[in-house]
Amino acid sequence: MTFHYDVLGDEFTHAGVASSKVKKILKQLGVPAEIVRKVAIAMYEAEINMVIHANGGVIDGDINEDRIYIVLKDEGPGIEDIKLAMKAGYSTATARAREMGFGAGMGLPNMKRHSDDLKITSEVGKGTVVEIIVFLS
């Protein structure tokens, strides 16, 4: 099955709505708790990043018996150096986002730790695509 969500930029109060809907779907499917947790964390981080850095975007997903696949696409500023961004503590969050407690620079490493496969492609000035795969069994 597939799902699709639109995410608005700078809507901090509603950030996390899509991941919370996906969590509910996974629980309804009877996916084991620890796997739901992995998806929750990885997807939440990616969704928040989209809100903070990229002025929103779209999320598409596909679930089958073996795995969940999530693609998050934005048309934000892009990431210049993905390797650097993957380092814990590195962050380009705006002052406003940081004030609200977002953007401590743990986003990407955290995402990586909680997904079985993570692919990030980005082009400066064009946007970023994050692909997350988590196996269900």
Added chain:
Amino acid sequence: MVKQHSVYLDKDRCTGCTDCIKRCPTEAIRVRNKKAVIIDERCIDCGMCIKVCKNMAKKAKADDVSIINQYKVKIAIPAPSLYTQFKGIHNVNKILMALKDIGFDEVIEVAKGAELVTEKTKEYIKNNSRKQPIISSACPAVVKVVQSRFPTLIPNILPLLSPKEITGRMTRTHFLDKGYKDEDIGVFFISPCAAKITNSRYPTLIEKSEVDGVISIKDIYKSMVKAIKKNDHHYEHLRLSSNRGMFWAAPGGEVSASKTINYVAVDGIENVIRILEMIEDNELNNVEYVECLACTGGCLGGPLTVENPFVSRCRMDKLSRYHKNHPETRDIHFVLESLDYAWEKPLKPKEVLRLDEDISEAIKKMEELERIYQELPKINCGSCGSPTCKALAEDIVLKNANIEDCIFMLRKEVGQLAERMVELAEKLPRSIKE
């Protein structure tokens, strides 16, 4: 499955309005045949439906006070929320005395048990090596919501028994030591809460509760008011606990008793669910302890209390001021060394959301659910008897409802039928057709 909750419907009073289905936090209620129906496995006994039902059709099955007569020695263990229910009374002893006046032989405060649990909690927090916050286990409705909606957070729950259970154990041991026979000792919890009725009757974490009956605060309120009036000047010093234990009834009371610094205290079930979502997303890892109470105002806002929770809060402050100046407490020697605080059984997840045992079947049902949902008007009116259009779609997929239950869908179908009828009426038989 046996029904393991205490909230039930008084059918005669129910008008089949949709107030309760819309406010139930776990979507456990439907309206069928003009009456509300509780889906037993989903109910967490939060009592929200009791609070919102204007027809007073939702109730909690508490024990009748007469139950105490079945025992030789009758002991009340009142929840501290009882103390705030009486106007103008700032001396806890007068309230405890009233319990004696209405038939109990002894009164042991749950606030005392709360102080003991506080000490154990402190130790647990100190030794905790998990990076995620510990979630308090004091509110049984919260524990149930974790079991059914946040099973990933089960390992975060503080694995200690509640003050009520500890008080029960301590009390029974005390009377056994005094030479009473087990079957002669009756321990009765005076409760603000439906969830605590349930977990005394059907304990899930221990073999057997030491509480023999649960009496609701509102059921004995009237006789207590009378007793307090009658005995305004004659009372014994029955208080055992300090203000610390008493404050457990209010939001933030537990964490302030244990002097936890790095905590989040949240009350109101919707707020609790939001915080649990955050913990699940790893967003609260810098917090040590999370105190969650299902009722707004904590147990002071319990569904079986009488007083408004905000008024109660103000009164609790007055009580605590009074007892700062009158700190004398009774000295009973309880044997506490052998008291066990640990759960006897693990907390298990309850998969009430699951669409199917088999994951590929579940995926099929989920797709079907989405397809049906897209057809529905998405206005969540509740007229179909399900709380939202999403919930109706779910009910249809699980074969507990039909799409025609939605009045908009029914109208659409009737409209199509009418069009077809007009079309048919216009067709003439060949025999008279020119």
